[in-house]
Amino acid sequence: MNRRAAYATGVSAILAGVLVAAGPAWAAPSTQVVQGEVLRLVSIADWDAASSLLPGQPVQWDVTVSADAPDPGTVAVGISASGDAALVLDVLRCAQAWGEGGCSGGATTLETGWSMPRDGVEMPLLEMADTEIAHLRLVIALGDEEAGSTRVRVHARGAGESATIGPDGGLAATGAAPIAPWALGGALALVAGGTALSAARHRGATHPSEGGS
Template sequence: MRGAGRFLGDAVLSLAAFGGFVCVVLVVLAFAFNVSLIMFKTGSMGPTIPAGSLAVVREIPAPEIRVGDVLTVDRPAALPITHRVTSVGGGPSNAERVITMKGDANEAEDPAPYTVSSVRIVMGSIPNLAYGVVWLSSPWVLALLTLGASALVTWAFWPRETSGRDETSDGDQVRVPGQPENGSQASLVFLVVPLTLGFALSAPPQAATEEVVASGHLRLTAIGDHAAMAHLAPGEPVQWQVGVAAVESGPGVVRIELLGKGNAGLGLHAAIRSCDRRWVEGTCAGGADRVQVGGPVAVDGTKRQLTTMPVAEERWLLFDLWLPADGTPDAAGGPVHLQVHASGSGDDVTTSPGLVGPLAPTGTNPLLALFAAVGSVGLGLALAGAARWRGKRNR
């Protein structure tokens, strides 16, 4: 039993060391070659890259772009988009290119070309691995990882009473009580710590939720990440999508309005576009209409009309919400509350993304996770050291 336990312990240590080595290599690659990871939440690139895939991307300059490349492009006042290049043209300067892109699963190209100086090219992807990253980023999983690291370090450094060896006068080896084994401890300290920190510092990805609010004749479908909207960072836009449809078709018009109330000191901005079908990664396959150019959101509690539509049609509004990058939001005044109202056919229905603003983070705090990881390893070393000290006193 003791031999089996030692074998199992060595196997766990070797696995942890390998995982730590992989973490170190990934960090070096990320800094040296501008390599990073992205997750696909939608299926616009299916079946080549299905939803839930984890992809490795590398930053390249625009002159290296070729038709057929799958690229991630950053967009002003919108989320990045990852599609396949369909054409490449000259840009305003030698370092820039004008490209068009299309999702493999989309019927049409993206509505407008992109002028870029650098992009991120997809080097490879693994289906369904993004779900594993989401699971590992759970606060409960991170807590178990840090506790496991503490237990592993404690076990590795705990003094063994029958672990040392010495030689007798006739050359035979005998065990010497009280001398601990330290065979793989150096590699454990060097590698399990980066492994633990790598998991602890992994930030949870944004998770969009879909909510349907229906009444007698109207239905609103809201899609967005409530946690991201409740913790806006200056200059980093977050998208919120609202679909408006009538349950029963017939004559008449549906009026769509926006109401904002709350802290004007946040400087919340919004750009609103309309599509006749659901948006896919910020793209409208049928062509989009601009409802409101990017600008400050009125927060005086007054309903303002955005658009109207016939009862027999659908409208999908895409809101790009952000705080100005060059300003300092006044978070002391509280958040902003947004509501979308649809009225028509003698009915009225409302949906909301909840509170919008730079509130306290609702997910994992990377700094706290860092302290937890370091503290767990330190606790394991302290417990093992205390056991060694006590053993020496009792001899």
């Protein structure tokens, strides 16, 4: 590889590094557990992705609800939302834990294409015996492109106890995460500087000075 090609490759690598560093950080899914006297809620989601939703790029949120009650009873599961960003949800239930390929036994659809109210009022999803386990999958997408964020919570009530689970911040922040102007400017300056230097070297190699022998 000649020096010109090597330099161009180096500049491209620096540019790519700057743009990646300036973009959003996509973390691996994280697990959150809420354990009460009776109720247990387990949440698995990539909250970095969920806090930067883009149109046409839904995220999924798995929530497992179970209970260990001393007496037979029922558990009611619901969901609430409050905020500015409109969300559309599909809510599915699996009899087993969700796997990489989805629900092995076939999922039951509880809601599809649901435009959630954002008034903070809990909406019922299901009611089950406290001996059952609900493996829920929420597929969440933006309903429009208006800026804002919306906070979503899954609720469970049973045996005189209530529990809630969800992210600390807003679930949806619409629009792409902007690239920092200084990062983009620096990247473009690197490209411009690299191109100019490469061109100057090329001219020097093509037209040597008259004093040279």
